[in-house]
Amino acid sequence: MKRPAFFRASSSEKRRSALRRAALMLGIGALTALALPPVHFLPILLFTFPMLGRVINRATTWKEAAWAGGLFGFGLYTASLYWLVNAVMIRAEEFWWFVPFPSLGCALILAPMTAAPAALSLLARPGPRRMIFFAGAWTLFDMGRVFLFSGFPWNPLGSSLAIPGHVGDVLIQPAAWIGVDGLTLLLVLGALFCGEALQDAWRARQEKQCVLLPTPTSRWRVVALAALIVGGGLSASLFRLHSVHPSGENGPIAVIVQGNVPETEKVGHQNPRDIFLRYLRLTASGVLQAQKLKQTTPALASSPIVFLWPETSFPGYDLLQDSPRARQLIMAWGAGAEAGIIGALRLDTDNRYRNSVLALAPDGGIEAVYDKARLVPFGEYQPPFIPLQIVPQGGMAAGPGPQTWHLPNVPGVGPLICYEVIFSGAVVDEKDRPRWLANVTNDGWFGNSAGPRQHLSSVRLRAVEEGLPVARAANTGISIAYDGYGHELKRINWGKADVLIVPLPPALKKTFFAHIGRILPLTLCFICMFFALITYQKDMKRTFKR
Incomplete structure (x- = not known):
């Protein structure tokens, strides 16, 4: 009816x-x-x-x-x-x-x-x-x-x-x-x-x-x-x-390298030699400027120089992992630096890819390795219930979590890779608090959009929450340094190949948030x-x- x-x-x-x-x-x-x-x-x-x-x-x-x-x-x-x-x-x-x-x-x-x-x-x-x-x-x-x-x-x-x-x-x-x-x-x-x-x-x-x-x-x-x-x-x-007020020893003079490599070149493994040379030249220029700064500024005379390359700096994983000669070349071009912090892919003993950052000594030896612990869902990590193969080879292997590196002559540093910096209260090793944070990232995937700026706000808020200066190296930008108040020290804007020389200040007193999370x-x-x-x-x- x-x-x-x-x-x-x-x-x-x-x-x-x-x-x-x-x-x-x-x-x-x-x-x-x-x-x-x-x-x-x-x-x-x-x-x-x-x-x-x-x-x-x-x-x-x-x-x-x-x-x-x-x-x-x-x-x-x-x-x-x-x-x-x-x-x-x-x-x-x-x-x-x-x-x-x-x-x-x-x-x-x-x-x-x-x-x-x-x-x-x-x-x-x-x-x-x-x-x-x-x-x-x-x-x-x-x-x-x-x-x-x-x-x-x-x-x-x-x-x-x-x-x-x-x-x-x-x-x-x-x-x-x-x-x-x-x-x-x-x-x-x-x-x-x-x-x-x-x-x-x-x-x-x-x-x-x-x-x-x-x-x-x-x-x-x-x-x-x-x-x-x-x-x-x-x-x-x-x-x-x-x-x-900041207290304790000064941070290092951070030489932040922004290669501005289009993501299409990295994904397609195009021009890896040219990209590698670009980073070497920028590093050499930045370290030289940092040395001149030390010579002309008495307060910085004893500050170590550390240069940072972004996450997955250049195509291929084996260049750094398996080539001592490549690592020696990097440190030779960065002669005068106490350490180089380099973002790179690597294979572990189980043949699983890891998104890592390596600390190189002046002689090119690997001082420390940090593996990214927080993987990007659907980018580096594929939930098991997804029936389609979206992430190549099922994704990467995750690392154990926050660490503090104690490199020779360098204040204790907490390495962070890309996405990890968005996790409030989970960016430092609570048992071994660093003096500064090194964030390497590659926001080139997301273009000149709101994404990199939203990511940047997380970096700034972590600096305030922890009271620690942060040096951030981004492939295409925005590379930047903040002090423990979240105040911007210097930056390289999006889409520019350049190098940033920033003397990092001492850390602030441990914040209330850093105590209780x-x-x-x-x-x-x-x-x-x-x-x-x-x-x-x-x-x-x-x-x-x-």
Whole structure:
């Protein structure tokens, strides 16, 4: 029997309404990506998060809230990870069919990490309590991204505060206590409540219904509390910048070599000899400049010179691993340096590839080897449930984790390869703390896009969290050096073959975050969630007594 027309119209209208809501969530999620590096448009959060919060507050079922949070996250991660497509385009003739999947696939995997906190928020009473719960749950699940496959904690919302220049220097200092995850929690709370206060004030002027903060008093309280938190954070930042000073021995004079080798040449094993010679010439030039700097600057007279080559510097693995002559050549061209830190592929005793960095002595001998421990999902590491062979030979073998090298005449250094630097609280050997960090990377896969800039913000935040200077050598850029405050010392921009000579300052005193790691932001998340639930339980008891 055919249904009456009014039933069909009602059903059709519901579908259209559902599609509009879905499109809205996807859209505001995508707009939220504007807050992330390299745009750093933080005001957008005052628009997008309150809209998401409003939908969660009105949700009557956990499915409704989960769909809203999941679609928001899908839009956010699709927009912020668009640059992953560039890696596939380098080998488009082989993996053309895979082009749509990197950004969309990663977003689909990450979307449950925003759907879950939205759904769980229904445990708390609608209104401010639910929003406090949601902020804690969002940050908690964001922290949990380290457990996805080999981990993918890319673009935490707190990285939005790593604005280039002195403004960012001030904004990111609280990471020395609460880490980037604590910054994320504060941003989500601030965006939800301050954004809603502004929007409710506008509605009140338009004589429309206010949603979260119905009275002027409640709105002013939120603004006053936000001003107090921001003022306290800025005061703590300025206090750290002016009262915490470097101590101990100077870092080395870092000679950072950026070869600017197109990834197509490396993948196709084109011109390996020319690429090798390019690195040799840049190294010789950089070490010579560093020696002149030592001669003209008495404070640097005893500083060692260390040069850094990027991750997988040139095509082929056997040149460094099996050729003592090649290693001797490198150090001969870098004569005067106490050590060379070289990114290279190698084969282990089980014939498994490893993404490694080698420390070369002045005579060309291998002083130390570090193998990358955190492998890039679907790039260097293939989850076993994927039926298609995406990663060549099933991926690489992983190393044991953070190490500290004690090279002759060189302050203790913690090597990090590429992707590893995004893991907050997991970049140094806690039992053997280094004096500086050496990050070698190859962002050439991702083109001149947002990807390398987002990666760079992680390097800067690790410097603040650990209070350690960082020297970063990137193949195509951006090569850079930061001090322990996250302040930029020098850089080579994208797409330029050049060498950077940077005397690294001493390390800062071990930060509070370096002592306890992610325990404090984790605790803050649980406090928010428990506060929302306990307050709700008290309200329920009062209701039953009446």
